[in-house]
Amino acid sequence: MLRQLNMDTLRQNFWKEEYLREKMVRCEWHRKHGSMVKAKQKAKAAARLPLKLPTLYPKAPRSPTPAPQAVPSKAPSPVPEAPFQSEMYPVLPTTRALLYEGISHDLQGRYHYLNTRKLDMPEMRYLFPITTNFTYGWQLGPPVKQELVSCKMCRIDSFFRKNGAFALLDPRDLAL
Template sequence: MARQSNIDTTRQEFLKESYRKENTLRNKWFREHFGSDALPAGVGGAESSTSPEPEKKVGNRGKPTFIKIKPAPATPPKRASPAAKESESAVAPGPEMRPPTPETKKMIYTGLSCEGNGRVAYLGKRKGLAPEKKFEYPLTSALEVGWDISEIAKTADIKEVHYGKSRIVRDTFFAESGVM
């Protein structure tokens, strides 16, 4: 079975152009750093006089490009950082989440999670609490929107609806003609 090749003439031309551009950039960099196309003396490592000369190959191959790596600049000595001033007004912030009650905390250590006890029961109980009871203050802007909604619900004229969107539809969709 023949090998499937995904290289067509368009892809070949793209690769040729990419290789040509890369070679041009490499040669430009070499000329900028060494001044000419000739290799500088001592580039390529120290060769002993007993090493054999490589045979010159006939063909259209370019010269090997050796890169001379410059040593890194010396690192400056480390300075001692100034001591941070403690301001009297800076108070360590308290915990963001209120600690659970002792009964709720005991739930973690009783029973197995796979049976619905232990950690699962603890997390379920914490999930059921309102954010105002779990946190000292609203942590996100989403919590700010609904913060103390239970207090607002007591004073507002809100009825329980069977379908969640009926109040929104009634307030925004229908005309104020007194029909509803």
């Protein structure tokens, strides 16, 4: 697009005034409505933040009350019980030592540590199921091998055609 060459002083002053007027209108609008817009932006940003729910810990089983002692001893000072700091059991020192041996690039260090931790069952790592997905694998025990049936008539290897995709249809492949 070509520039207009018929810009004279009158037209330049018109555009200058128009630009300043728009600028003043923007400043006036910002002065009048700016605080309201900022408040809406803060409310939207606060609504986008995830809701932090408190962590629920399992109730510790109550120990049986000891028999009363005949000799009164010095009253111990009440020590408040500290809540659990983690959802996981502490890591064994031998497993934790794997973190500091080598680097992950050489399949040592963190890589070896994580693979070793992965071998433990979830109930050995966590105090209780943290998510609902944990309930599917919680306290299943070791995996049980299922023996295959030796009868070929009872077992179906695949739902694909036995003689290839582009071969002629075999009557055994059709389900009528």
